[in-house]
Amino acid sequence: xxxxxxxxxxxxxxxxxxxxxxxxxxxxxxxxxxxxxxxxxxxxxxxxxxxxxxxxxxxxxxxxxxxxxxxxxxxxxxxxxxxxxxxxxxxxxxxxxxxxxxxxxxxxxxxxxxxxxxxxxxxxxxxxxxxxxxxxxxx
Ligand code: CMP
Numbered sequence: 001x002x003x004x005x006x007x008x009x010x011x012x013x014x015x016x017x018x019x020x021x022x023x024x025x026x027x028x029x030x031x032x033x034x035x036x037x038x039x040x041x042x043x044x045x046x047x048x049x050x051x052x053x054x055x056x057x058x059x060x061x062x063x064x065x066x067x068x069x070x071x072x073x074x075x076x077x078x079x080x081x082x083x084x085x086x087x088x089x090x091x092x093x094x095x096x097x098x099x100x101x102x103x104x105x106x107x108x109x110x111x112x113x114x115x116x117x118x119x120x121x122x123x124x125x126x127x128x129x130x131x132x133x134x135x136x137x138x139x
């Protein structure tokens with residue numbers, strides 16, 4: 001699967017604003033296939049584990065609180081060149097810097113509440129997918 005999957009989260013701001021359907025439409029129209037999906041909610045502790053790589057960053061605590069503030073939709077997405085193509089589709093972390101037509105440009109509220117997550121490497125796509133889904137849930 002390496003190279004063919006990426007992991008994504010539709011974040012609390014986008015879920016709360018009712019953008020899930022529009023975002024999934026863009027993902028599917030860009031050629032991604034949803035191979036696993038879970039509507040769930042993180043505790044601040046579990047959000048902290050997911051974002052452990054950012055532990056030393058000044059925004060870490062706020063990020064954990066924000067990511068646990070409401071429901072999220074975790075997904076594994078399949079496509080050739082999935083990681084790079086998905087990052088192109090979602091746009092820059094800061095929506096102010098995101099290209100027109102990207103998911104973050106269209107739906108993100110701020111650099112923190114930026115609508116959607118996408119893995120930054122094939123290795124992290126596998127690690128992040130395993131954080132939310134057991135092998136049995138992936139196909
Ligand atoms: P994501 O792609 O999920 O990876 C890390 C997250 O941290 C990022 O999206 C944003 O939600 C958040 N983030 C990154 N940089 C900043 C920042 N400078 N200030 C606040 N939040 C940030």
